Amino acid sequence: MIDRHLAKLRARDTISAEEEAVIRQSFGEVRVVPAGTTCIRAGERLTFSTLLLDGFMCRYKDLPGGERQITEVHTAGDFLDLHSFSLKQLDHNIMALTASRVVLMPHTALTAITEHHPHLARVYWFLTALDAAIHREWVLSLGRRTAIERIAHLVCELRVRLGLVDQADDSGFDLPLTQTDLSDCTGLTPVHVNRTLRDLRERGLMEFRSKRVTIHDMAGLIALAEFDDNYLYLRREAR
Structure with a gap:
């Protein structure tokens, strides 16, 4: 059930069989989250942290007028709110971008792990x-990258993160998000996202259609985005 989570951990450190057993027994209730559901709201008191098993979810903040900014997209194997263990509540919301499954780790279990x-x-x-x-890389995108660089960088990032759990390769990956979702990730209007995706297609770099990203030129996409995966800390070493 949590194999993708373990794969992401083992991409960056050694996890022993004993530690794997501890992790597995620390999880509890599994929940299904329909697409579009905000499952955790800012200010809600939390006694558990949530791991994404399947689907795509996001962290977001919004303004009183309803304008939304997605601050991170989560993929299978990610904790959505591990930081709630120490914060006890969040300053942002967590929503399912697609139909998703999650599993809960009670904070009492996290306390036992830390002790x-x-x-x-x-x-x-x-x-x-x-x-x-x-988050820092996304802030850089929003503040300094052009529209085409923002989308290219997001695609490069998701290709790496999904690749850790065999859900992507250099030919592409499934991405069941809408152009509105992409606009909320990149701080662009849906119309601007549409034009930018067309530009990427006409340059022969990638296409986004039928909920799939098809990559035609991975090296070109990386060059355009000036993508450097150092911020994803992919080196496997003792922590």
């Missing part, structure tokens, strides 16, 4: 730091 398994505590601390690194 009795220091290496796993460091691994999960690393995951919260990784989320922060992704």
Whole structure:
């Protein structure tokens, strides 16, 4: 059930059989989250953290007028709110972009991990730091990258993150998001997203249609986005 989560951990550190058993037994209730459902709201008191098993979900903040900014897209194997363990509540919302399945880890189980398994505590601390690194890269995109660079960079990032769990390769990946979702990720209007996707297609770099990204020129896409995956901390080393 949590194999994709373990694959993401093992891409960056060694997880022993004993530690795997501890992780597996720490999870509890599985929930199905329909597409478009905000399952955790800002300010809600939390006694568990949530792992995404299947689907795509996101963190977002919105304004009183309804304008939404997605601050991170989550893929299978990601914790959605590991930071709620210490914060006890979030300052943002978490929503399912597609029909999704999640599993809960009670904070009491996380407390036991931090007290009795220091290496796993460091691994999960690393995951919260990784989320922060992704957020910083998204801020850079919103503040300094052009429209075409923003979308190209997002595609490059998702190709790497999905590739860790065998859901993507250099030919492309399934991405069941709408152009409105992409606009909320990149700070562009849906019309601007549509024009930018057309530009990427006409340059022979990629296409986005029928809920799939088809990559025609991975090297060209990386060059356009000036994509450097260092912020994803893919080196496997002891934490």
